[in-house]
Amino acid sequence: MNQYQVSPAEKKFIGSHILVAILALAVGSLFGPLQAFEHAGWDFYQYLKPFIKSYYQGLTVHGVLNALVWTTFFIMGFLTFLVIFGLKRQLKNPTLNKVGFWMMVVGVVAAAIPILTNQATVLFTFYPPLKANWAFYVGLTLVVVGSWVEGWGLFMTYAAWRKENPNERTPFVAFASLITAALWQICTLGVAVEILTMLLPLSLGLIDGVDPQLARTYFWFTGHPLVYFWLLPAYISWYAFLPRQASNSKMFSDSLARLAFWIFLVLSTPLGFHHQYVDPGVPPAWKFIHSMLTFGVFFPSMMTAFTVIASLEMGARKSGGKGAFGWIGKLNWSDPSVAAQLLAGILFFFGGMGGLTNASYNVNLVLHNTAFIPGHFHLTVATAVTLSFMGISYWLVPYLTGRKLWQPKWATIQAWVWFVGMIIFSNSMHVLGLLGAPRRVPLGLAPYVPAEWNSRLFQVGLGGAILFVSGAIYLLVMLKTATNKERVESEVIVPVADSLQDVAQTPEWLDRWAPWLYGTLALIVVVYGPQLVDQIANIALTSPGFRVW
Numbered sequence: 001m002n003q004y005q006v007s008p009a010e011k012k013f014i015g016s017h018i019l020v021a022i023l024a025l026a027v028g029s030l031f032g033p034l035q036a037f038e039h040a041g042w043d044f045y046q047y048l049k050p051f052i053k054s055y056y057q058g059l060t061v062h063g064v065l066n067a068l069v070w071t072t073f074f075i076m077g078f079l080t081f082l083v084i085f086g087l088k089r090q091l092k093n094p095t096l097n098k099v100g101f102w103m104m105v106v107g108v109v110a111a112a113i114p115i116l117t118n119q120a121t122v123l124f125t126f127y128p129p130l131k132a133n134w135a136f137y138v139g140l141t142l143v144v145v146g147s148w149v150e151g152w153g154l155f156m157t158y159a160a161w162r163k164e165n166p167n168e169r170t171p172f173v174a175f176a177s178l179i180t181a182a183l184w185q186i187c188t189l190g191v192a193v194e195i196l197t198m199l200l201p202l203s204l205g206l207i208d209g210v211d212p213q214l215a216r217t218y219f220w221f222t223g224h225p226l227v228y229f230w231l232l233p234a235y236i237s238w239y240a241f242l243p244r245q246a247s248n249s250k251m252f253s254d255s256l257a258r259l260a261f262w263i264f265l266v267l268s269t270p271l272g273f274h275h276q277y278v279d280p281g282v283p284p285a286w287k288f289i290h291s292m293l294t295f296g297v298f299f300p301s302m303m304t305a306f307t308v309i310a311s312l313e314m315g316a317r318k319s320g321g322k323g324a325f326g327w328i329g330k331l332n333w334s335d336p337s338v339a340a341q342l343l344a345g346i347l348f349f350f351g352g353m354g355g356l357t358n359a360s361y362n363v364n365l366v367l368h369n370t371a372f373i374p375g376h377f378h379l380t381v382a383t384a385v386t387l388s389f390m391g392i393s394y395w396l397v398p399y400l401t402g403r404k405l406w407q408p409k410w411a412t413i414q415a416w417v418w419f420v421g422m423i424i425f426s427n428s429m430h431v432l433g434l435l436g437a438p439r440r441v442p443l444g445l446a447p448y449v450p451a452e453w454n455s456r457l458f459q460v461g462l463g464g465a466i467l468f469v470s471g472a473i474y475l476l477v478m479l480k481t482a483t484n485k486e487r488v489e490s491e492v493i494v495p496v497a498d499s500l501q502d503v504a505q506t507p508e509w510l511d512r513w514a515p516w517l518y519g520t521l522a523l524i525v526v527v528y529g530p531q532l533v534d535q536i537a538n539i540a541l542t543s544p545g546f547r548v549w
């Protein structure tokens with residue numbers, strides 16, 4: 001099969017993103033198990049005092065590097081690849097993309113310095129009035145603006161392609177990547193305004209106080225769609241790569257897949273108040289509206305589960321799979337990329353159920369700020385997303401470097417170890433939350449731990465240890481692959497699945513941007529506008545910033 005050849009320079013550029021991502025994961029993942037061990041009463045932080053002053057500093061390193069840096073860099077690299085490969089054309093303005101990338105790198109370094117020197121122990125949500133060193137906020141701003149610039153590079157490439165191909169349907173992988181990049185551009189406005197109008201001036205001493213309520217509203221304007229910015233690249237892979245990898249199958253419905261992405265664009269942003277159900281400054285009516293829209297954004301994920309599983313099943317049955325579930329055994333489980341993504345998808349069912357639970361107002365009042373929430377997001381961002389990205393890297397890194405994947409068997413083991421570790425870790429966190437254990441607290445040191453928490457706290461530590469082993473195997477496989485002397489025999493085939501139906505049959509309205517973009521902006525104005533106006537009109541910059549560490 002003749003595939004479009006991504007140029008060596010572009011491969012290198014994409015690879016630089018993946019390299020930074022994996023370096024961030026390597027450092028950030030050291031601290032996850034440390035927190036889990038702390039919960040189990042094994043306090044390793046005491047030995048790290050010269051480098052890491054507190055549990056909270058470790059938690060900040062973990063959250064920022066894993067949730068923000070690993071994801072954003074991997075995603076920008078992967079989206080860049082998907083746009084180039086999908087549109088079968090070079091970047092329109094590679095310099096622009098490079099500028100964006102380097103802004104992001106400088107931003108990460110700028111934010112890392114205060115974090116590592118204990119000047120920004122504010123966790124990955126950096127809620128004011130906690131006040132970090134200004135370099136932390138400048139760094140975050142550079143990462144966001146750098147990712148915008150890279151996004152502009154991708155849109156310009158699309159515009160050039162569209163001019164050359166006025167009547168063609170946008171190839172799915174590029175189409176879905178562009179929607180993800182557009183979602184990011186829109187939703188990050190919230191955090192940009194929060195940093196530029198409040199946090200940065202506060203940290204520079206230009207203003208004396210902040211309005212924590214308004215700051216949280218800005219933050220969650222970005223914070224919720226952020227989770228779909230993480231998720232959608234994994235979905236692209238589940239829709240467009242996994243069927244071919246797992247059962248030599250096709251994408252069951254190109255139209256349904258495209259519709260799901262449009263719904264994500266429209267519905268991802270206007271529901272941030274589901275993170276603010278307990279905020280006294282948000283009136284109940286708005287919380288209700290945002291909760292209804294949250295139930296709405298559940299649907300494109302259900303559509304995804306349906307389409308992806310139908311695609312997998314179709315192929316598995318063709319190769320002799322039988323029974324309601326028997327076909328699952330026919331999937332290509334020995335391919336590490338497949339195993340990682342299937343296991344990620346299986347755990348995502350439970351992550352999704354937890355999301356629905358969180359979104360239900362009255363239940364949220366019980367769960368909010370408990371260990372249930374980190375239980376939820378370790379199934380979602382730390383498994384559905386992270387384990388899928390690991391799976392993607394098992395073919396993408398050989399593709400980009402021309403070096404063979406080192407010991408595929410170990411890569412498969414890595415995915416299973418993650419799966420097992422995460423079941424133990426996440427299940428115990430969910431149960432702890434139901435028993436009332438708070439999140440963001442070094443429970444190993446807490447004087448109020450009831451006996452019924454103890455076995456679960458031990459399981460948190462055990463799960464953390466197993467995840468640590470899996471993370472270490474992943475890094476070893478990546479390191480050995482990147483330095484592998486054994487080259488791939490010929491160009492690695494990008495395992496992209498065809499669509500079952502002729503893509504030209506996909507309705508044209510699913511390939512038109514304007515109505516969806518206007519709809520997205522209109523819904524945001526209706527559902528956020530009045531509250532933003534009200535909160536800004538009543539702004540009270542009265543909370544002085546402080547350090548609690």
Ligand code: HAS
Binds near residue numbers: 380
């Ligand atoms: Fe969430 C809190 C609601 C999805 C991440 N979420 C968080 C936080 C994070 C996070 C990080 O309404 C904490 C933030 C903080 O620090 O405070 N979440 C939801 C809902 C969904 C959801 C309704 N969350 C995610 C995803 C995340 C993520 C995705 C990251 C990537 N979440 C909430 C709420 C809160 C919250 C409240 C606030 C809680 C509080 O009080 O603080 C939904 O989008 C979920 C839909 C998912 C599904 C599952 C579909 C299943 C699929 C699997 C297909 C299977 C395959 C495998 C392919 C409907 C698609 C097949 C395999 C075979 C072998 C056949």
Ligand code: CU
Binds near residue numbers: 224227274
């Ligand atoms: Cu959310």
